[in-house]
Amino acid sequence: MLEISGLETGYGKKQVLFDLSMEVKEGEILALIGPNGAAKSTILKAVCGLIPPWNGEIQFNGTIINGITPAENVARGITFAPQGSRVFNDLTVMENLEIGGFQLPRKEAKKRITEVLEFFPILKERKRQDAGRLSGGEQQMLALARALVPKPKLLMLDEPSLGLSPNLVNTVFKKVSDLNKELGVSILIVEQKVRDVLEICNRAYGLKLGKVVFEGLPTELIKDKNRIKEIFI
Ligand SMILES: Nc1ncnc2c1ncn2[C@@H]1O[C@H](COP(=O)(O)OP(=O)(O)OP(=O)(O)O)[C@@H](O)[C@H]1O
Ligand SMILES: [Mg+2]
Numbered sequence: 001m002l003e004i005s006g007l008e009t010g011y012g013k014k015q016v017l018f019d020l021s022m023e024v025k026e027g028e029i030l031a032l033i034g035p036n037g038a039a040k041s042t043i044l045k046a047v048c049g050l051i052p053p054w055n056g057e058i059q060f061n062g063t064i065i066n067g068i069t070p071a072e073n074v075a076r077g078i079t080f081a082p083q084g085s086r087v088f089n090d091l092t093v094m095e096n097l098e099i100g101g102f103q104l105p106r107k108e109a110k111k112r113i114t115e116v117l118e119f120f121p122i123l124k125e126r127k128r129q130d131a132g133r134l135s136g137g138e139q140q141m142l143a144l145a146r147a148l149v150p151k152p153k154l155l156m157l158d159e160p161s162l163g164l165s166p167n168l169v170n171t172v173f174k175k176v177s178d179l180n181k182e183l184g185v186s187i188l189i190v191e192q193k194v195r196d197v198l199e200i201c202n203r204a205y206g207l208k209l210g211k212v213v214f215e216g217l218p219t220e221l222i223k224d225k226n227r228i229k230e231i232f233i
Helices: 040-048 070-076 093-100 106-119 121-125 136-148 166-183 194-200 218-223 225-232
Strands: 002-011 014-024 029-033 055-060 078-081 154-158 186-191 203-208 211-216
Touching (some): 002 040, 029 040, 029 166, 029 194, 040 154, 070 078, 078 136, 093 106, 136 166, 166 186, 166 194, 186 194, 194 218, 211 225
Parallel strands (some): 029 203, 154 186
Antiparallel strands (some): 002 014, 002 055
């Protein structure tokens, strides 16, 4: 579905991603793990068109999407919930979801929001409430829900567990797993909560200083604790 080959990019003159090749297969949850500064977020930003690739190719369902705008990417079926930025606090749950659907015709957006809310009963109950008054976990659910409004084929999540307490991390990961199974959306998830994300993903890549150092099944990593240490040290 998403095929990246030889991707290199960076900021200003500084290269941070080196000859990266990876793939997300239709229907899977792919986890990208690695320490701070490994360039995990950079990969997602390059895919969704926030920063330009210097070299290499990004293909989505057979079409090269190098350098296309984030809006075009959404129209093609790729959405992105970026690291750290959750929701607009002063807007209601409903208004936050409307922002997720701003590229859709009004009627279509309304229909999609209704469908998405069926999947998030907590948000449905609070749709008129300001997002800033939701708990951290609920805000993360809202960020997920907002990214689902355009009906993506590929949903990219950058550290959805950031700042959440351990039980909320479980709740959010369970939801990610459910929406993959029940809605059939493919997911590319960046995470530092390695053990938790390995529980829900189908495959994983380990990234260190802008290079892939592991590719394989989560079961291989769970068994091989030294491997995880190697990636993170
Ligand atoms: N806007 C930017 N301007 C300049 N350098 C940047 C910028 N964003 C990231 N970098 C640098 O690029 C490298 C990779 O950063 P990136 O954010 O992709 O890492 P990450 O793996 O997502 O880390 P984290 O786990 O901390 O989120 C780092 O060395 C970082 O300092
Ligand atoms: Mg990051």
